[in-house]
Amino acid sequence: MKLSTNFVKDYIDINVDLKTLAEDMTKAGNEYDSAENFINATNLVVGEVIECEMHPDSDHLHVCKVNIGTEILQIVCGAPNVRIGLKVIVALPGAVLPGEFKIKAGKIRGIESNGMLCSIAELGLDSKFLKPEDKEGIHELPNEAQVGEDPIKLMQMDDSVIDFELTANRGDLLSILGMAHEIGAIYDKKVKEIDLTYNETKEDINNNFKVEVNTENCSIFLAKRVENVAIKESPTFIRNRLMASGIRPINNVVDISNYVMLETGQPLHYYDADTLKGMLEIRMAQNGEKLITLDEIERNLSSEDIVISDGEKAIGLAGVMGGLDTEITENTKNIIIESAIFEPVKIRKTSKDILRSEASTRFEKGLDPNRTYMAIERSCNLLEKYADAKIVGGLVKYDTTNLNDTKIDITFEKINKVLGLKIEKEDILDVFRKLGFTYEVENETIHVSVPKRRIDITIPEDLIEEVGRIYGVDNIEGKLPELPLKQGSYNKILRKIRNKMIDLGLNETLSYILVNDREAQKYTADEFEIIPLLDPMTEERNTLRYSMIPSMVKIYEYNKARNQKDVSIFEIGKGFFKKGEEYGENTKLCALMTGERYLGLKGKKVDFYDIKGITEEILDYLGYNGRYSFVIKNQIPQEFHPYQTAEISVNNDIVGIVGKLHPGNVKEDVYVLEINLDKLLEKRTGNMKYKEISKFPSVKKDLAVIVDQDITSEEIAKQIKKSAGSLLIESKVFDIYTGTGIEENKKSIAYSLEFGTSDRTLTDEEINAILEKIIMNLEKQGANLRK
């Protein structure tokens, strides 16, 4: 809401500078975006052109002598309309025009020029307010202008504007009167009466005009008729105030409807009475009904839109915009004024679907029905004054509203208890008085009557807020709540996992959960439905991710594009899914590794076993030691390398995937890990066991076997373990060999076996017997001892 200070001063006497007013309003909860003069230019003066000759070196520049009262300046001017005798706006050297445009004395094509003759556009007026002549040349001041006086004052543009960013509940401040009440409450000033006087003819509009309301979405509808209006340009103050408020002046009648809307907050609509058929009907539109609005666009309506009809067809979109057929034109003589209130939620929907206007913004926030009456009377007052209108007697009226004050009871104690202050009783009552609320005190209770203009105030807490706002909460002394001691809690496990991943050398990332719909289906063999957004901002981010891998791949690609080849990252985040009608989300751990893992001289290229190691570290750390395995149970998702990928099985249930991204899609060697933490963490963990190191020496033996390429090391390890029994402490793979000396499709795997027991030293015979048993059982499985 752009507040013209000249405008509001019609209703409130204040004498504070602009910044103070803006800051005081902010303290009361009304933030502002900017507070500036309407015309933001300095060092301007009225001058008269007394000489005007062509510039010797130009075909369009003029060299002028301009009398500014105290002296005569030579100024070069390029405007085609500059001529002797013209009263002009002169920007003197030292002037600063909008856009930090500084005027200096200088030479233009060799001729001295001491200032500038200005157009209206150069004074910073928004281009939508410019008339054609404003764009073509310098501004022509009226002949009566006094040389040497302030042209801004002369043009009645010496106004200032505060652009407020109002909170959604303060619809009442979308009016000059509302602002006047607010400012009045802050500075303890009384709001002046609005002039609603006018003369009426003896006729009664009700004799030949009627209104039918056929929807519950219109609570009040008033209509009045005025005749014989003279359409012309509005008086300067109306034009300027509209512009300062951001509204383009059109003609006196249209301008008055906007002016009254600004004053009262009540949007109005003026119909050309001669295009109507003696009645207006308010009803819901039919689906598919058409209406051409004022802006000459054909609108397609639905049964959710409220329309005004002439009894046959829709002629206006209620609360949003009028229709083209019945609009005020230069030839309009007689007018029907509409002042009404429509259901905010419906207006909001229509304006969201069709268009938002100054009117709809106000209807959406709710209105005071008292203003509905006030606005129609104020219209008559101004139309009589500035459009020579004759006001027809009587008022067509449909009104289901309650015009009375809202009654709310509250105690002094409650106010102080909530605010944490000790405000004196009389100070509290003083706040209500300043706000223009009336009250009665009965013991400790205050019966407050809140005028309808403050429709935001409905419950006692609203009154507490008002007291806080106007009394000020700056002096609340902060204290800590006195509450029973207790230990707070947080999710320790996720933090442990995060710290562990960091300890393992991975960098934490924070990625977007929105991905592309195609990406959202990748990197998983799970069955689920993706969740697309109804109204995405971009195609790139139109769907919720299921797997976190697409997000991580994005980060990898971002790094790669910036020549960062070594990427080891992880994130704990959410993945989303739909199954049937159910929506769900899981907390997941995702990691991605590529390039070299360690810096320094000994960089090592990341491979599958690195990311497998990370996985094992995390699982061991969380207590799943001995309860997990790497398996291939399901179809490997096609984005993965089919032979370098495994599923992670914990307690025989798949909780995640680890593997290499398919080289067909990603050129570099990129490894990823994803674990569904919700699924993992509900699995039982083993108890942590402490084991003594044996006092007796253990014995190490190496064993190498040649097996088919397809045999996994785990299969052999299992057989070794089974054959060796309890005397085997550990078996470790220490070498894999293929090539010379080994048949094709075979490989040699070498194990280092450690034997021992806690109560004695094993004898060679014992160990050799075990080794023989292992070898015999392995050979049964088709393995050969490598000699």
Next chain:
Amino acid sequence: MKEQIEAIRKNAIEEITNVKDAKELNDLKVKYLGKKGELTAVLRGMGAISPEERPIIGSLVNVVRDEIEKIIEEKEVAFKAIEMEEKLKKEKIDITLPSNKVKRGSKHPLSRIIEEVEDLFVSMGYDVVDGPELETDEYCFERLNLPKGHPARDMQDSFYVTPEYLLRTQTSAVQAHVMMENEEKTPIRVICPGKVYRRDDDATHSHQFAQVEGLVIDKDISLADLKGTLEVFMRKMLGENTQLRFRPSYFPFTEPSYEVDVTCFKCKRKRM
């Protein structure tokens, strides 16, 4: 025989004193002290002397042996020291070469901040609670006094996936969960940090960002408690001298509502 022993002693001392390296020294050790060494030979020849003289000669040999052993040992220590020094010299490295770092990863700055906030509030007895990010309209809006068609919904243009489900626009959605689940109506002290999503994206707004929500429900709780708590919070996060200002504002789910301005942590003055 005495002369013989004296001659051995003299020769040995001379030779050992002039020895050049550890190998030569070892040879001399064998030559004089070995099983077939000169002193051993003397002892072997003791059969030829009288029983009276035997102990005298025997003890003389032992004295000489001890003396030779001692100087050999001294030489050995000296040679070992030289040997070690040479070995160490060969092992000299360039200590300015890059290290073999075991690189620790790093925590995301936002995680750090959130953990810091959590720790502070946990120390004040708050529970950290979490809620769904894919939330129902009911919990994100309706239960927070933002019915459909409410103008304040504009402030939080949202990502809906169905008319009923959306990505939560505010962690306040968790408030409603916490209150609904608190069936015994006991006092509540929670914070809810988390990701929120709004249909908004420009140079200064990301469609995904983080919020922390705080909720205290108890008897005798006032704005003064809120202000005191926020002061502790802001001073911990932004520095001890941070000043707070409450500015009346509007949120549909709180009454009265305030926005909090703090002095800038950098210039210490301007409003943030």
